[in-house]
Amino acid sequence: MGIFGFIFRKNSRRIKDFLNRDAIILDVRTTREWKEAHIQSAIHIPLSDLKDNIEALTKMNKPFVVHCKSGVRSEKATRLLKFYDIEALNGGGIADLKRLL
Secondary structure, eight states: OOOHHHHHHHHHHHHHHHHHHOOOEEEEEEEEEHOOOTTOOEOOOGGGGGGGGGGHHHHHOOEEEESSSSSSOOOHHHHHHTTTOOOOOEEEEEEHHHHHO
């Protein structure tokens, strides 16, 4: 088990709690990755475009479970969202998050 898998398993209860609170799944992978596969209910904003969408995300007034491929980009995105006082949790990589759903 890699470090990101360990962290994800540790956060799985928190992720479920967020989802039970009607959290939005936010995919911050590239458009190419999104087109290859994605979680049906997720919204897609690549990490490179996230800062430009902060106002729209704030207006949603919902918590976010953020994911990418492995958990690295989603950690960066989670930190950015929290900086703007948006409730967010790193959901790790897409494969782990899909298994949790």
